[in-house]
Amino acid sequence: MSKIPESLRYSSTHEWVEDLGDGRYRVGITDHAQALLGDLVYAEVPEIEKNLQAGTVCGVLESVKAAADLYAPIDGKVLERNEALNDSPQLLNEDPYGQGWMMVVAAESSAYAGLMDAAAYANIAEA
Amino acid sequence: MTKQTALYDWHLAHGARMVDFAGWQMPLQYASQLAEHKAVRELAGFFDVSHMRPLDIEGKDARSLLRHALANDVAKLDAHPGKALYSTLLQVDGGIIDDLIVYYRGGDTYRIVLNASGAEADTAHFQKLIDQHAWQVTLSKRPDLGIVAVQGPKARARVADLLQIPALESLKSFTALEQDGFFIGRTGYTGEDGVEIIAANTLLPELAERLLTAGIAPAGLAARDSLRLEAGLDLYGQDMDTSVSPYASNLGWTVDLRDSDRAFMGRSALEAELTRGDGPRLVGIALSAGIPRHGYVLEDAAGTPCAVVTSGIFSPSLQCGIALARVNTPVAAGSILQLVIRGARKPAMVVKPPFWRQGAATFTFAEEC
Numbered sequence: 001m002s003k004i005p006e007s008l009r010y011s012s013t014h015e016w017v018e019d020l021g022d023g024r025y026r027v028g029i030t031d032h033a034q035a036l037l038g039d040l041v042y043a044e045v046p047e048i049e050k051n052l053q054a055g056t057v058c059g060v061l062e063s064v065k066a067a068a069d070l071y072a073p074i075d076g077k078v079l080e081r082n083e084a085l086n087d088s089p090q091l092l093n094e095d096p097y098g099q100g101w102m103m104v105v106a107a108e109s110s111a112y113a114g115l116m117d118a119a120a121y122a123n124i125a126e127a
Numbered sequence: 128m129t130k131q132t133a134l135y136d137w138h139l140a141h142g143a144r145m146v147d148f149a150g151w152q153m154p155l156q157y158a159s160q161l162a163e164h165k166a167v168r169e170l171a172g173f174f175d176v177s178h179m180r181p182l183d184i185e186g187k188d189a190r191s192l193l194r195h196a197l198a199n200d201v202a203k204l205d206a207h208p209g210k211a212l213y214s215t216l217l218q219v220d221g222g223i224i225d226d227l228i229v230y231y232r233g234g235d236t237y238r239i240v241l242n243a244s245g246a247e248a249d250t251a252h253f254q255k256l257i258d259q260h261a262w263q264v265t266l267s268k269r270p271d272l273g274i275v276a277v278q279g280p281k282a283r284a285r286v287a288d289l290l291q292i293p294a295l296e297s298l299k300s301f302t303a304l305e306q307d308g309f310f311i312g313r314t315g316y317t318g319e320d321g322v323e324i325i326a327a328n329t330l331l332p333e334l335a336e337r338l339l340t341a342g343i344a345p346a347g348l349a350a351r352d353s354l355r356l357e358a359g360l361d362l363y364g365q366d367m368d369t370s371v372s373p374y375a376s377n378l379g380w381t382v383d384l385r386d387s388d389r390a391f392m393g394r395s396a397l398e399a400e401l402t403r404g405d406g407p408r409l410v411g412i413a414l415s416a417g418i419p420r421h422g423y424v425l426e427d428a429a430g431t432p433c434a435v436v437t438s439g440i441f442s443p444s445l446q447c448g449i450a451l452a453r454v455n456t457p458v459a460a461g462s463i464l465q466l467v468i469r470g471a472r473k474p475a476m477v478v479k480p481p482f483w484r485q486g487a488a489t490f491t492f493a494e495e496c
Contacts, residue, residue: 039161041441064441
């Protein structure tokens, strides 16, 4: 059973989004996603200033065995990236909702409101 | 309906994530592939490999059958009961049907261990040859047996202690002994020392529990794959199949042409291939930046595609991308190719497999990598 914090919102492509206020949103992958991917060894997160379109590929997550696309959960622009992932991609596995965050984006609150809540995401993750 | 090994319940009870592999429910990993990989390199780990299938071959023409069907020559085993041989099994056109280990058990008795995916077809293939030649050979599938591989620098000593079989300490490589219902060969698929234990299914859960108690943790298919690739070992169905010959698969050493009277299956095709000379080869590649994946293309200095990755991973021991790749024509170790990764080109150095041996890398990167 994976962890799905109540305080976050979720995309169907297994990213979480946290409302930081002032139109800023932190993004990461869910506990369910990191468990499926296995030990991650490389993360390619989009560049700062890059415009993201929800549901489209914006980066790459690589485990020992496989490369997986990273999807943007929300329309927006990248404000910050978690540079710690360059040297420590395992943070994505160890602490997906904390130190394993991937980026902070500027987005509209309406887009955030359109994401799934924890209960709705649990239906997808545990299906 | 996928099959379950005798350790299926044990895997679930120990937190394994199970996957379907060649028709079997097998553990992919327990807690962490990287931790399992590291344990095998540094100490020991054990794998349930009961999806691989023992086939017992017995009868006065058993030797004739194997000398005809296998590229390697079981005559090497004649005076050495207990000795084992790795071989490919070929089509008439030289394509690889499967790879296997054959053990000689004295007299007219052999035991083969086959890959899960090919076990049924291989057995039918042997039976067809027996019928064609009217050989006196009996094939016995052994669904009552399972296999556990214990691999790592401390594996053999720990198993010798655990099973009270001191002879294991002096067991030679590619040799097996049989005692107390255990058939134990000093073989493996990780590049480390270790043993593969064939035993009755009923004995396996207790064996797994005892290994765990002795400090040897289970490892899954994911770690098995990264370990075998670092060791430069082919995986059937991925690095080789019926469309390629042993020479195109870094397995030329399994082809024994010395006895010119031995007209084994595929021989004339292989001899013709040798006469033609250059052809596809399987080489290792390593990258200091970027991770190669199955199907990625490599280009030569002129930008022309010249190779395709057959198996690629991020190597946990080397901390870089490594792969086996099939080049169209032989390329020298140390050559620099360009690996195309999502449209970008990354320098990739050709390495003679293995990548990792006895606790160290077998190569250093050239300056341009």
